[in-house]
Amino acid sequence: xxxWAELRRQAALRMVAANPDGTYLGEVPDTLLAIPVxxxxxxxxxxxxxxxxxxxxxxxxxxxxxxxxxxxxxxxFGDVSRLPKPWHxxxxxxxxxxxxxxxxxxx
Numbered sequence: 001x002x003x004w005a006e007l008r009r010q011a012a013l014r015m016v017a018a019n020p021d022g023t024y025l026g027e028v029p030d031t032l033l034a035i036p037v038x039x040x041x042x043x044x045x046x047x048x049x050x051x052x053x054x055x056x057x058x059x060x061x062x063x064x065x066x067x068x069x070x071x072x073x074x075x076x077f078g079d080v081s082r083l084p085k086p087w088h089x090x091x092x093x094x095x096x097x098x099x100x101x102x103x104x105x106x107x
Contacts, residue, residue: 001078008089011040012103014074015091022070024100028107034063034095038071041088046076054090060099067093067101 001007016023037055040048051068071091080087092104 001080001083004083004089007077007080007083008091008105011074011077011089012091012105014077015070015103016106018074019070019101022066022100024096024098024102025106028094028102029096032094033097033099034060035092036064036067036095037090037092038067039088039090040071040077041086042077042080044079044081044087046078046080048072048075049087055092057095060095063093063095063099063101066095066099067091070101 034057035055036057039052039054041050043049051071053064057063093101094104094107095101
């Protein structure tokens with residue numbers, strides 16, 4: 001990875017690839033079911049150090065676990081040791097009524 005924008009895009013694509021039945025890539029609906037936001041902190045090798053919740057949905061609370069599981073399935077995200085510290089990024093998950101998500105990075 002050359003920069004954090006490239007890492008975020010690659011991570012979002014990995015999340016979609018690792019969760020084919022739980023994602024959508026089309027247009028985002030006008031009304032979303034839930035919008036959880038996670039901060040993913042990484043080790044130098046791109047494995048997950050920890051995941052923090054920055055925004056918890058008021059309803060459809062289960063989408064928070066769906067998003068967290070999606071991140072874990074997609075890891076590791078590649079060597080980040082050459083990127084500036086801290087090694088973390090934020091992703092917003094746009095859930096539709098079918099409880100499928102689209103990473104906001106890909107919108």
